[in-house]
Amino acid sequence: MELEAQPFVINFGPSHPSTHGVFRLRTILDGEVIVDVEPIFGYLHRGIEKLAEGRTYVQNIPFTDRLDYLASMTANHGYVLAVEKLAGIEVPERAEYLRVIMSELMRISSHLMAVGFLTNELGAMMTPLLYMYREREKILDLFEMVCGQRLTYNYMRFGGVSHDIPREFLPAVKKFVREMPGFIDEYDQLLKENEIVLARTKGVGILPADVAINYSVSGPMLRASGVKWDIRKDDPYSVYDRFDFDIPTGSAGDIYDRYRQRIEEMRQSVRILEQAIEQIPPGEVCTKVPSLLRPPKGEVFARIEAPKGELGYYLVSDGSIAPYRFRVRPPALINLGVLRYMSRGWKIGDLIAIFGSVDICVAEVDR
Amino acid sequence: MSVWEYIVDLFVNVRTDWIEWLQGFNLASSLIILLDSLIGIILMLIFVFPIxxxxxxxxxRFIAWMQLRPGPNRCGPFGLLQPIADAIKTLIKELIMPAKGDKLVHWLAPVVLFFSGLMLFAVIPIGKGHLGALADLNIGILYIVAIGSLSVTAIFMAGWSSNNKYALLGAMRAVAQLVSYEVPMVLSIVGVVLIVGSLQMSxxxxxxxxxxxxxxxxxxxxYFIGAMAELNRSPMDQIEAESELTTGYFTEYSGMKFATFFLGEYISTLAIATIVTTLFLGGWKGPFLPVWFWFVFKVFAVFLVILWMRATLIRVRIDQIMxxxxxxxxPMALINIFITAAEVLIWDKWMSGWESFPWPFIFVNWAIAVVLILLWSKIFFKLGGGRVEVGEVRPGYSQGYGADLQAPVS
Structure with a gap:
C-alpha cells in the first residue's frame, strides 16, 4: 500500500495569543516548515469608511481614533491634514508644534508596543513588554493631561487642536525626554546582544529592498530593508522641515533589522521632541472653523508618516457637510501583503516572529 | 540526645523512633517495611503539596517582581492563598472532552505525568544515612533516569488523544525534544557516579x-540545561510555546484535568530542583543549621534560578533546540566523562592518600569547562546550530525551500 502525505493545514487564529486581535493565518505546513501562508482578515470590519460618509467632517475625527488604536494621535493628524488641505484652512504655529509633539510621543508609544509584542512572540515571558509598558504609561499620562483620554484621544481639530496644553505639560515632557534615552539603553542591554535574540531574528524573514518597493511596503519595514523613505523628510507636512533628525535605515531587512529600526526611530523621535519643546511658540492653538464645515467640491489625498507606515486619507467632497468618499490607506494592511513572501520556507516559530515584526493593528487592517 | 540534635536531623530521627516502636510489637520484618513505606508515602504527599x-x-510573585508589577496580592497576606483560590476555581470548572478524542488516554495522561513526577521523590535523601530517603535504592540514579523519562509518554498521550492540531504539534515537538535531552542529561550524571563509585543517592x-x-x-x-528542557520551561518551552501553539499539548485540557497537568509540572520542577541539589549542591549538607533547612534552602535557590531564566530569556526555535x-x-557531556574518568584514575594511582576527591581538580575542571564552552560555542556556530549569517540563506531553510512553494494556494 502506498501512503500519501497530505498537507497539514493549521489555522492560527481567529483567536490566538499572537494575532494581535481577531485575525487568521491559514497555514499549510510540511512538518514544522511553512509551505504556504494566507492571511485572512475582516473579522473586525466595522465599515468605518462607509459610516464616515453619513457623518459630518468633525464627527469623523473620533472614527480615525478607532483605526489604529495604538496610534490614535497620528490617525487624527492624517485626517485633519486632509480636510485642511481640502478646505484650505490655516493652522496656527503653536498648534503645528503641539501636533508634532503628540505625533512623536505617539510614535514612541507605538514602537514600544511593536518591539514589546515582537519579543513576546519570540517567546519572552512578557518581561520586555512590561518594561516597555512602564514608559508607555508615562506617555499615556501625558496624553491624559492634555485631552483627558488614554487611548482614543480625539485631540486634533481642523485648524489646530481641541485645547491648549496645561502649564505642567511641557515640564513633564521635558522630564520624559530626558529619561527616555536611558530606558532605551535598558532595553538594548536586555535584547540587543542577546544570543538567543540574535539566533532567532538574524537572517530570518528577509525582505529585500526591491521586493519591499514592489509590494508598496512603507514605514519602519521599508526602512529596515535599506530604503531611505520617510514622509517627514521626503514630503514634509506640518512643521517637520524645521527639525534636525536622521532617518535610520537597516541593511538586511530581517526581523532583527526591523526591531533595531524601531529602536533607532524612538531615539530620533526623542531628538525631535527635544527641539520641539525648545521651539514651541506661544499663541492661538486653533483657528475659527465652522462646526458644520462645507469644503468646496473636489478631492484630496493627504499622507503622513504614521508609526506603522504611510497613512493616507483620500477624501472626496461634493460640497455638503459630509464627505462623499472617505478612504483610508492603512499601512498595516499593505505591509501584511508581503507576509507570504517573507515567511515561506521558515518554521512555525519564525512565522509568528515575522508576523510580529510586521507590527499590525487589526482594527486598522479591517477598518 | 539533646533537643537541638533531634531537630537537626528531624526526618531521620522521627523515622528511627517510629521503626523502633513498630519493632516493639514483634511484627514480621516485611510488615514493618510495608508500614514504614506507607507512612513515608503519606508524609511525602503531605509535604510535597504545600511546597x-x-x-x-x-x-x-517573583516573576511579577522582576516584571515591575505587584503580582497576586488580594488573597490572604501577600497573596499567599492565591494558589488555593486557583485550585478551587479549576475544580469547579467544566471538564471538556474533545468529541473525536481518545477518552481513556485523555484521562490517563495527566495522571501519568503527575505520578511520574511524584515517584522521583522516593529516592531523594533529606537526612543522614540510609533512613534519610524514603527508599534508599542502591540504583538510585538509574531509578531517577528511568522514572524521569516517563513524562514523555504522558505528554505524547495528551497530545495524541486531544485530536487537536496544536496539541499534536506540541506532542511531536515534545517527543523530539525530550528524547534528545535525555541523552546529555544522563551522560552528565555519569561524572558524579564515577567520582562516587556508587549509584546510591545517600x-x-x-x-x-x-x-x-x-x-x-x-x-x-x-544537567541543569537538560532539566530545563525536560521541564518545558522557558527558554526551552517549545512544547507549550504559548505564542505559537497556544499551550501545546494541553490545549484541550480544562478543569481538574488541566490542574493535574499543572500540578504535575510543578512537582516535576520540584523534583528536578531536589535532584540538582542532591547531585551537585551537596544535598542536605550544610553548616550549623538543621539539615532539612539546608535541603529546602538549596531547592528553593535552584528553583529561583529556573524562574530567573524564565523571566529573562526568549524561546529558542525547535531546530536550534535540537x-x-x-x-x-x-559532545560536552562525553568530554566531561572522559576528563572525570582520567581524574578518577589519577586519584586512584597517585593520590590515594586523599579521602575525598582531591580539591586541586576543582581548578583544573573549571578551567577546562570555561575553555570548552567558549571553544565549542565557536565550533557550534560552524556546525550550523547558531544564527544564520545575514545575506546567506541556508538550503532547506531558504525562501526557495522547494519547487512546491511555487504552486498556487489551493
Missing part, C-alpha cells in the same frame, strides 16, 4: 565533602 503551592505562589551525598558543582561544573551545567542538544551538550 508545590509555595512554589506556585513564589513563581508568580552515598552520593555522603561523599560530598564539598558540593560537586565545584568539581563537576560542566556536568552541572549540562542542534543544541546533539551538537553542543552531547
Amino acid at each position: 508545590v503551592i509555595i512554589f506556585i505562589w513564589l513563581e508568580r 552515598e552520593i551525598v555522603g561523599q560530598q565533602s564539598y558540593p560537586f558543582i565545584l568539581v563537576q561544573p560542566l556536568g552541572c551545567f549540562i 542542534a543544541f542538544s546533539w551538537k553542543f551538550l552531547l
Whole structure:
C-alpha cells in the first residue's frame, strides 16, 4: 500500500495569543516548515469608511481614533491634514508644534508596543513588554493631561487642536525626554546582544529592498530593508522641515533589522521632541472653523508618516457637510501583503516572529 | 540526645523512633517495611503539596517582581492563598472532552505525568544515612533516569488523544525534544557516579565533602540545561510555546484535568530542583543549621534560578533546540566523562592518600569547562546550530525551500 502525505493545514487564529486581535493565518505546513501562508482578515470590519460618509467632517475625527488604536494621535493628524488641505484652512504655529509633539510621543508609544509584542512572540515571558509598558504609561499620562483620554484621544481639530496644553505639560515632557534615552539603553542591554535574540531574528524573514518597493511596503519595514523613505523628510507636512533628525535605515531587512529600526526611530523621535519643546511658540492653538464645515467640491489625498507606515486619507467632497468618499490607506494592511513572501520556507516559530515584526493593528487592517 | 540534635536531623530521627516502636510489637520484618513505606508515602504527599503551592505562589510573585508589577496580592497576606483560590476555581470548572478524542488516554495522561513526577521523590535523601530517603535504592540514579523519562509518554498521550492540531504539534515537538535531552542529561550524571563509585543517592551525598558543582561544573551545567528542557520551561518551552501553539499539548485540557497537568509540572520542577541539589549542591549538607533547612534552602535557590531564566530569556526555535542538544551538550557531556574518568584514575594511582576527591581538580575542571564552552560555542556556530549569517540563506531553510512553494494556494 502506498501512503500519501497530505498537507497539514493549521489555522492560527481567529483567536490566538499572537494575532494581535481577531485575525487568521491559514497555514499549510510540511512538518514544522511553512509551505504556504494566507492571511485572512475582516473579522473586525466595522465599515468605518462607509459610516464616515453619513457623518459630518468633525464627527469623523473620533472614527480615525478607532483605526489604529495604538496610534490614535497620528490617525487624527492624517485626517485633519486632509480636510485642511481640502478646505484650505490655516493652522496656527503653536498648534503645528503641539501636533508634532503628540505625533512623536505617539510614535514612541507605538514602537514600544511593536518591539514589546515582537519579543513576546519570540517567546519572552512578557518581561520586555512590561518594561516597555512602564514608559508607555508615562506617555499615556501625558496624553491624559492634555485631552483627558488614554487611548482614543480625539485631540486634533481642523485648524489646530481641541485645547491648549496645561502649564505642567511641557515640564513633564521635558522630564520624559530626558529619561527616555536611558530606558532605551535598558532595553538594548536586555535584547540587543542577546544570543538567543540574535539566533532567532538574524537572517530570518528577509525582505529585500526591491521586493519591499514592489509590494508598496512603507514605514519602519521599508526602512529596515535599506530604503531611505520617510514622509517627514521626503514630503514634509506640518512643521517637520524645521527639525534636525536622521532617518535610520537597516541593511538586511530581517526581523532583527526591523526591531533595531524601531529602536533607532524612538531615539530620533526623542531628538525631535527635544527641539520641539525648545521651539514651541506661544499663541492661538486653533483657528475659527465652522462646526458644520462645507469644503468646496473636489478631492484630496493627504499622507503622513504614521508609526506603522504611510497613512493616507483620500477624501472626496461634493460640497455638503459630509464627505462623499472617505478612504483610508492603512499601512498595516499593505505591509501584511508581503507576509507570504517573507515567511515561506521558515518554521512555525519564525512565522509568528515575522508576523510580529510586521507590527499590525487589526482594527486598522479591517477598518 | 539533646533537643537541638533531634531537630537537626528531624526526618531521620522521627523515622528511627517510629521503626523502633513498630519493632516493639514483634511484627514480621516485611510488615514493618510495608508500614514504614506507607507512612513515608503519606508524609511525602503531605509535604510535597504545600511546597508545590509555595512554589506556585513564589513563581508568580517573583516573576511579577522582576516584571515591575505587584503580582497576586488580594488573597490572604501577600497573596499567599492565591494558589488555593486557583485550585478551587479549576475544580469547579467544566471538564471538556474533545468529541473525536481518545477518552481513556485523555484521562490517563495527566495522571501519568503527575505520578511520574511524584515517584522521583522516593529516592531523594533529606537526612543522614540510609533512613534519610524514603527508599534508599542502591540504583538510585538509574531509578531517577528511568522514572524521569516517563513524562514523555504522558505528554505524547495528551497530545495524541486531544485530536487537536496544536496539541499534536506540541506532542511531536515534545517527543523530539525530550528524547534528545535525555541523552546529555544522563551522560552528565555519569561524572558524579564515577567520582562516587556508587549509584546510591545517600552515598552520593555522603561523599560530598564539598558540593560537586565545584568539581563537576560542566556536568552541572549540562544537567541543569537538560532539566530545563525536560521541564518545558522557558527558554526551552517549545512544547507549550504559548505564542505559537497556544499551550501545546494541553490545549484541550480544562478543569481538574488541566490542574493535574499543572500540578504535575510543578512537582516535576520540584523534583528536578531536589535532584540538582542532591547531585551537585551537596544535598542536605550544610553548616550549623538543621539539615532539612539546608535541603529546602538549596531547592528553593535552584528553583529561583529556573524562574530567573524564565523571566529573562526568549524561546529558542525547535531546530536550534535540537542542534543544541546533539551538537553542543552531547559532545560536552562525553568530554566531561572522559576528563572525570582520567581524574578518577589519577586519584586512584597517585593520590590515594586523599579521602575525598582531591580539591586541586576543582581548578583544573573549571578551567577546562570555561575553555570548552567558549571553544565549542565557536565550533557550534560552524556546525550550523547558531544564527544564520545575514545575506546567506541556508538550503532547506531558504525562501526557495522547494519547487512546491511555487504552486498556487489551493
